[in-house]
Amino acid sequence: xxxxxxxxxxxxxxxxxxxxxxxxxxxxxxxxxxxxxxxxxxxxxxxxxxxxxxxxxxxxxxxxxxxxxxxxxxxxxxx
Numbered sequence: 559x560x561x562x563x564x565x566x567x568x569x570x571x572x573x574x575x576x577x578x579x580x581x582x583x584x585x586x587x588x589x590x591x592x593x594x595x596x597x598x599x600x601x602x603x604x605x606x607x608x609x610x611x612x613x614x615x616x617x618x619x620x621x622x623x624x625x626x627x628x629x630x631x632x633x634x635x636x637x
Contacts, residue, residue, distance in 0.1 A: 563609040570607045 571578035581590070586605075590596055595615070596607045627635040 562611075564606040565609055567605060567607070570609070570612070573609070 565573065567578045567581055570576075571581055574581075576585075586596070590607065590612065592598070595611050596605050598604065599606055629635060
């Protein structure tokens with residue numbers, strides 16, 4: 559059984575160093591999707607974000623955007 563960390567908009571904003579209004583108006587429903595990154599417990603108005611899913615997708619998207627050239631000794635060059 560996996561455990562998830564649920565956060566309010568203000569907690570997520572603090573962790574990401576974003577303004578909570580920016581999360582509500584720009585990220586929610588464009589980058590952060592209901593049912594994937596957040597949910598409404600008991601069908602109510604309050605939103606809880608799932609930190610592990612957000613973190614996974616942030617890292618995945620940043621790795622895709624940066625081209626990397628592997629080196630013989632195991633390192634990489636960002637180029």
